[in-house]
Amino acid sequence: MTCWIFQRIAALLLILLAVSFGATAADKTPRILGWVEEGLLLPEQVSVKIKLDTGALTSSLDARDLEAFERDGEKWVRFKVELKDSKTGKQVSLPFERRVERNVRVRGAGGAERRPVVSMRMCIGDQVYDEQFSLNDRDRMLYPVLIGRRTLEHLGAVDASRTFTLQPKCGKRTAKT
The missing domain is CATH 1.20.5 (Single alpha-helices involved in coiled-coils or other helix-helix interfaces)
Incomplete structure (x- = not known):
């Protein structure tokens, strides 16, 4: 009983x-996103196509002319982001300097390499994300920004049959803070 x-x-x-x-x-x-979305690099407000990649752990950003240096005893990197602004169609070259958060070892079809990882701000939909991006020359890639699983867990699910489900709507006040 x-x-x-x-x-x-x-x-x-x-x-x-x-x-x-x-x-x-x-x-x-x-929220269900497409496998390709539009985002804004902040605070510059440059519109860029981003690929949402569930196979990548860390996000990646197309960075050229990487130059490592030290500032106040910390490792930093200077680089250029060259891309076509997806809103205006104009080619844009932006200089950046960021503190290196860490280095990652990336394995791919061409072998393994070490890449610096930096923090960047990006607007996706109506949210601003402070995320880490490994820096790599993605010149031969169709999309200059790849969003990996560490960022995707904050965004939502990815539907491989959809694209451009969100438009970046972060106001200028939000982008600067």
């Missing part, structure tokens, strides 16, 4: 948990 009561109580608790989790999931509909 005691076992039967315990089973009923356990079943009732499971039903209550399922109902409460179901209500939470229904209230927070996950």
